[in-house]
Amino acid sequence: MASKTIHMKRYPWLINPYKIIIKQHQIKKTHHAFLIKTIKGLGVCKLILEISKWLLCNHRNGIKCCKKCHSCQLMLSGNHPDWHQYISKKDEIITVNHIREINEKIFKYPKQGKNKIIFLSNIQKMTESAKNALLKTLEEPPKNTWFFLIDYNNLRVNSTLHSRCLIYILSPPLEKNSLSWLKNQNLLNKKLNLIALRIYQGSPISAKKFINDGLWEERNNLFLYFLKSIKNQNLLKILPILSIKNTILKIDWICLLLFDSIQLYFNQKKKLTNFDQLELIQFFSSNYNYFTLHQSIYTWTKCRYRLLNIPSINSELLLLEQLLKWEKILSFVI
Ligand SMILES: [Zn+2]
Numbered sequence: 139m140a141s142k143t144i145h146m147k148r149y150p151w152l153i154n155p156y157k158i159i160i161k162q163h164q165i166k167k168t169h170h171a172f173l174i175k176t177i178k179g180l181g182v183c184k185l186i187l188e189i190s191k192w193l194l195c196n197h198r199n200g201i202k203c204c205k206k207c208h209s210c211q212l213m214l215s216g217n218h219p220d221w222h223q224y225i226s227k228k229d230e231i232i233t234v235n236h237i238r239e240i241n242e243k244i245f246k247y248p249k250q251g252k253n254k255i256i257f258l259s260n261i262q263k264m265t266e267s268a269k270n271a272l273l274k275t276l277e278e279p280p281k282n283t284w285f286f287l288i289d290y291n292n293l294r295v296n297s298t299l300h301s302r303c304l305i306y307i308l309s310p311p312l313e314k315n316s317l318s319w320l321k322n323q324n325l326l327n328k329k330l331n332l333i334a335l336r337i338y339q340g341s342p343i344s345a346k347k348f349i350n351d352g353l354w355e356e357r358n359n360l361f362l363y364f365l366k367s368i369k370n371q372n373l374l375k376i377l378p379i380l381s382i383k384n385t386i387l388k389i390d391w392i393c394l395l396l397f398d399s400i401q402l403y404f405n406q407k408k409k410l411t412n413f414d415q416l417e418l419i420q421f422f423s424s425n426y427n428y429f430t431l432h433q434s435i436y437t438w439t440k441c442r443y444r445l446l447n448i449p450s451i452n453s454e455l456l457l458l459e460q461l462l463k464w465e466k467i468l469s470f471v472i
Pocket residue numbers: 194195196197198203204205206207208209210
């Protein structure tokens with residue numbers, strides 16, 4: 139089975155993309171700069187790693203690497219001198235200095251075999267000047283140097299960087315395939331699995347993490363308090379639960395619930411993410427118009443942005459301010 143030999147049995151949705159990309163290399167119809175647009179939680183780094191193993195292997199066997207040669211051994215131990223990954227940590231930023239470092243590396247002769255790989259695992263983590271410097275490198279790269287870049291930005295806006303790369307879109311697997319994958323991971327509550335998948339735009343890995351990390355219980359608890367606070371027309375009741383931990387995630391859940399209310403407003407019941415929270419969704423969609431729902435999402439998004447981007451902000455105060463603002467928007471207070 140191909141799935142076994144290319145080490146992607148864990149993430150079966152990567153097998154086809156792997157085959158497609160390797161095929162492009164085999165028929166020499168690829169590009170030195172390869173940009174993958176995708177969402178988090180599909181295992182795209184694993185995909186790049188497997189493609190890199192193949193590119194660096196000295197004794198390939200069709201679409202597989204040999205796993206035995208010196209290059210394969212070095213990749214296995216994570217020490218290949220021609221494999222350079224950047225942005226592997228969460229808060230790492232790529233600056234012009236990193237691009238200079240990359241340039242130094244690629245203009246030297248490969249240490250093993252003939253290929254060299256530069257992997258930038260999140261282009262949103264690059265400064266503007268780093269992107270500009272990289273553009274110059276991509277204009278005339280040395281032979282046998284392969285760039286892999288990942289873009290997690292779901293907006294369709296493409297930069298000059300995109301125009302210099304071959305773009306590949308890695309989409310989430312079909313919902314039914316993800317559901318059977320989650321079932322195979324011993325997650326047997328189908329309803330829960332489906333909601334988790336929809337919260338994470340169809341990403342099976344993120345859905346699994348959501349369930350295993352106990353976030354499901356946290357979400358239910360938040361919505362329970364939320365419903366009570368709505369009934370009492372006192373949103374401040376959710377302040378403690380909102381500020382104690384996972385604040386950003388909880389804001390995302392509230393926004394998704396509001397999106398659901400908009401969906402229901404337009405009669406799209408089948409597309410709901412939080413279909414277990416119909417009482418809350420119905421409350422919003424029957425009492426408020428599209429404009430108010432949209433405005434609610436907007437203020438939450440703004441609050442979320444400020445929480446993430448203003449250093450040493452008093453988050454509890456900010457949340458309090460947001461909840462009071464929201465009460466006004468929802469006409470709880472006049
Ligand atoms: Zn090999």
